[in-house]
Amino acid sequence: DVSGDTETFRSQLYPDYKAHRPPPPQDLFPQVDRCLAMLREIGVPVLGMVGYEADDVIATLVKRLRKQHPDLRIRMVSKDKDLKQLLESNGATATLSPCSPAVELFDVHTDTPYDAAKLQEELGITPAQVIDLLSLMGDAVDNVPGVDGVGEKTAAALLKEWGTLDNLMAHASEIKGKRGENIRSAASLLPLSRQLVTLHTDVPIEFDLDSARVERFDLGKLIPRLKELGFNRYQDEIRAITGQPPASANPATSGSASMPGVPLPPEGAGKANENRRSTTSDAALGPSLFDAMDEPKPSLILAQSGTYSAITARPQLEALVRDLADAECIAVDTETTSLSPHDAKLCGISISIAPGTGFYIPVRSPTPDAHLDEKTVLDALRPVLEDATRPKCGHNLKYDLLIFRAHGVTLRGMAFDSMVASYLIDASRSSHALDALALALLGRTNISISQLLGSGKTQKTFDSVPIDQATHYAAEDADVALQLRHVMLPQLRAMSLMPLFTEVEMPLVEVLAELEWNGILVDPAELDRQRARLQRKIDEL
Template sequence: MSKQPRQRTLIGFDDEIAECPDGDAATVPDEQPAQASAPSADETVYVVDAYALIFQVFHALPEMTGPAGQPVGAVHGFIRDMVDLLEKKSPDYLLCAFDLPGDTFRDERYAEYKADRSEMPEDLQPQIPNIRRVLEAMGIPCLECPGYEADDVLATVARKAEHEGMQCYVVTSDKDCRQLITDRVKIYNIRKDSIFDASALMEVWGVRPDQVVDFQSLVGDKVDNVPGVPLIGPKIAAELLQKYDTLDRVLEHAEEVSGKKRRENLMNGRESAMLSRDLVRLVDDVPVAIDWNEGRVAEIDQSAVQSLCQEFGFRRLAERLAGLTTQAEPATAQAEYRTVATLAELDELVQQLSQQSQISIDTETTSTRPRSAEIVGYSFAWQEGDACYIPVRAPEGDPQLDPATVRDALRPVLENPDIQKVGQNLKYDMVVLRSAGIALRGIAFDTMVADYLIVPGERNHSLDDLAARYLDHTTIKISELIGTGKKQKRMDQVPVAQVTPYAAEDAEVPLRLAGILQGRLQDEGLTDLYRGLEMPLIEVLAEMEFNGIKVDVARLGELGQRFGERIASLEQEIHELAGGRFNIDSPKQLSKVLFE
C-alpha cells in the first residue's frame, strides 16, 4: 500500500515524585540484585528522554481527563509511546531518564543557562507522579541524578551500553544527544519511527559525531541560552569544522576566516565559545545506579497496571498493556499469500471474486499521490489467512500481467455494488482506480475511518498501528521493501516475490480488522454516524480529489502580473539602498551586503 507508509526545560515541577525501581544516585539499594544473564552484543537498549517525550505529547494531544476529572492526557500519550516501543521494537532493555528539580552544574557555570524556560504547565505537574507510577508497574526504571540533567544520564547509559557491547538507541528529539552517536549508539525519533546515525548527521549538519560539541559551541542555542559565537550559523560552522576539524583550531586560525565581521567575532569570541562548549558537552559518567537486571524487559505487573488504567480511564490502553504479557505469532506465518501470475490464474480469481458477497481490496502504486500514481498491482482477500496479489508492473523478468487486460478483467467485480468492498483508506484506492478507468462501487467498510471514530485521540491510524493494537500482529513495513531517503525505490522496482506478502497482507489484515472494528463501533454507539456520514463522505471526497478545483486562469494571470510589478519595484528599491545591483536570491551576496 504505497498510499500510506506504515508506520507517528524544566523548572518548577512537582517535588513529590513517586519512587521508581532503581532509585537515584543518593539512594542506591543495599541489597544485591538478583542474578541474571549478562548483557550480550546482540541485545538492544532503548533509553528514553522522559521529559522531552512528556512535553511532546502534552502539547500535541487534546486535553484528556480521567473518571475523577483529573488531567491524564500526558500520562496516556507517554505510556502509549512506551507500549509502542515494546510492541514495535522489542527492546531487551528499556529505561527512562528524568530531570530532577533544582540547579545543575551548568546553572552554576552560567546563570543564564535555560533561564528563559517557562514553568511547567499547571495541568502537567500532577501527571508526572502518575506517569512514574505506571512506569514502576511496567518495570521500567526511572534514572536521575542530582546536579545533572537527563541528557547526562542518557549519555551515561549509552556509554555503558556501548562498553557492554550492546546496541543503544537514545529516544529523544534533543539535538545535544547527537554527540553520542557511534556505530553502537544512535538516536531514535519515535514520532517519525526513524533512526538518526552518523550518515544522517553528516547530511543534516555536515559534521561528524565527534564534531557535534564544537559545532554547537560555535552556533549556540537560543532556546537554552547557549551563547555560541555571533554570526556563526550552522552552514558556516560546518564549513569551518570541515576545514579546521576542531573548535580549538578554528579559533587558532580565526584571522584567516573570510568576512570582516565574522573574523572579528571569532577572534573576540573565544571565551563565549569555550563557555558554550562546557554547556553543551554531555557528561557520560554521572554517578547514577544502572542495573541491567532492573532494566531488562520482562513480564509487567498486570494487576497494578490494569488498576492504574482503570483509575485513569484508559480502556483501550489497558487492552494493549494486557497484550504485552504474551507474544502472538505473526499472522503471516499462518496465512497463505500467493501471486496471480498467469491469465488462467486471473480468470479463476475473477470467478472466485464474483461469487463473494464481501471482499477486501488494496492497490500498490508508484506514488502516494493518487492522481499521478500508476497501479503496480492489485491485492484481494475474502477469507482470513488467504489473499493474493496480481502484479501488473514489476522489474524485468518478474511475473506480471498486462495492465489493461487485468483492469478489464477486474472491472465487473470492482464496479459491482452488490459485492461489498472492505479496505484501509479506500478513498485513495477509489481515486487511483478512477484514474485507471474503474469506478469502485460497493464501498462497505474502511478500517482507517472506523478507527478514527473509535479512538479520535490516537495519533496514528495506519494499518501497522491497527494491526498491532487490535490483532497483536506485526505487519511488514513498506520501508523494508522500498527503503527510505535518497535510495528509496518505487514499488514497481521491487521484486514481485517481496511485494506479494506485503500487498496480500494489506488486503487480508483489513478483512480481519473489519469484524473487530464493527463491534467496537456498535459498543460505542457510533454505527449510525459511521454509516450515515463517514462512509458516504468517502465517495464525495474521492470525487472531489479526482475532479480537482476550477481556477480563474485570467484572474491568476492578472495577480501574477501585479505581484511581478511589485517585486520589480522592491528589487529596485533594495538595489538603491545597497548602492548597487546584486542577486537578492543569493544568500552569499545578501549576507555580504547586510554584514560586510
C-alpha cells in the same frame, strides 16, 4: 532533571542557563510522578541523579557500557541533537560487523535510526565534531550562547573547512565579512558554550545491565492506572503487546475457533441493525449496499498470520474472479510507485475474501515477464470492481479509488473503510494507520513499508521490490483490512454509529475523492493582487 527546574552543574557554571524559561506549570509535577509510576509498572527501570540532566546519565551509561561490553549495540531512543556527540561507528568485534553502528539514535515517531554514517551524510561531520558544532550554534531554548548568524549548516560548513573549533578560532582573523566579525565577537563565550553542551560521562550512578532489563508488564497494576486516567483505548493496545485478549473480547466466543481476544458478532446482528435504520430512506432507494455487509458472518475465523500467494498467470486470475462472485465482502488494496494518484504507476492489486488469506496480482515489478500485464489484470477485474452490488472494504479507500480512476476503472461498492471507522470509534487515537490498528485491535505486527523500501535518499519504489516480498506485504494489507472490518463493525453497532457511518461518512469518501481529483479553480490575477497587498504591508512593517 525530569521536571526541568532542578539546579544542575550547568546552572551553577552559567546562572543564565535555561534561566529565560518560564517556570513549569504546577500541574506538571504530579503528572511526572504518575509517568514515573507507570514506567515502573510496565517494568521499565527509571534512572536519575540530582544535579545532572538526563542526557548526562545517558552519556555515562553509553560510555560505561561501551567499555564493559564492547560487543553490545546501543540504541538511544531520542531525537535530542545533543546526543549526537555519543554516536559511534564500530570496529569489527565478535558479534558486530565493521560497518554496523555501535551507538545510534532512534526516532520512534518515524521508526528510523540515526547513526554516525547518517550524520556524515547529512552534515559532513563526525560525532567527534558535534560538540564544536553545538558550541558554534548555541541553543536559544537552553540559552546557550553561540555565534550570531551561525546555524547548523553554517557551523557544519565551518567545521568541514577548519576541522575543530580551536583551529577555527586560531584562524578567525582570516574569515572575512560579517561572519568573521561575529566569530571573533563570540570568542570569549565559546569556551563556556563548549562546557555547557558537553555531556558528562562520569555521573556517579549505580547501574547493572542485568537488573536494567525490561520486565513483564504488571497488568494488575497498569490497567487500573489507565482506567483511572481515562486512557481507555490504550488498554487493548497494552493487552495486545503482552499477548492478552482485548477487554472487549466476547467471552461467549472463547470456545470457538476465532482468534483469541477478537469478538465475533452475535447471530442475527446484521438483521437487528438493519431494522434500526430508517425504513423511509430504504424504501425510497431500494436495497442498500449496506444490507449485505452490516455484520460479518459469525463462522468466519480471524487469523494472526496469513497464507498469501501471487496471481501471475491467466488461469489463476480467472479462478480468483470466479471466487469473488461468492464473497461476502472483498478487501481490496493497491500498491503504487507514488502517493500522488495523478502521478502514481500501478504496481499491483491485493485482494482478500477470507481472514488469514490474501492474493497479490503484480502488474509492475523487476521481472515483468513473470506476471500478467496491467491491461490484462484490469480488464479481468473491472466487472467486479465496478459492480456496486458487490461490497468492497479496505483502508483509506479514497486513495485506491483515485488510483483505479487514474487507470480507467471506477471503483464502486465501497462499503467499509477501516480508517474512517477508526476515526468514528476513537478520534483521539494516536494513529489511524493500518499498522497501528492491526497492533491495537488484532494484536499483530505488520511488515512496515520502510522494511520493504528503506527510507530517506535510498528509498526504493514499489516496482523494484521482488514479487515474493511484495506479495506478503501487499496481501497482508488486504487481509488485515478485512479482519479489521470483522472487529470494528460490532464496535460501530454497539456505539450506535452505523447510521452515521453508512449514510454519511462512507458516501462522503467518494465526494472527497472527486474534490481531490478535480482540484479547485483559482484566479491568478486575484492572487497577484493579494500578494502585492501583503507585500506592501510587509514593507510598512
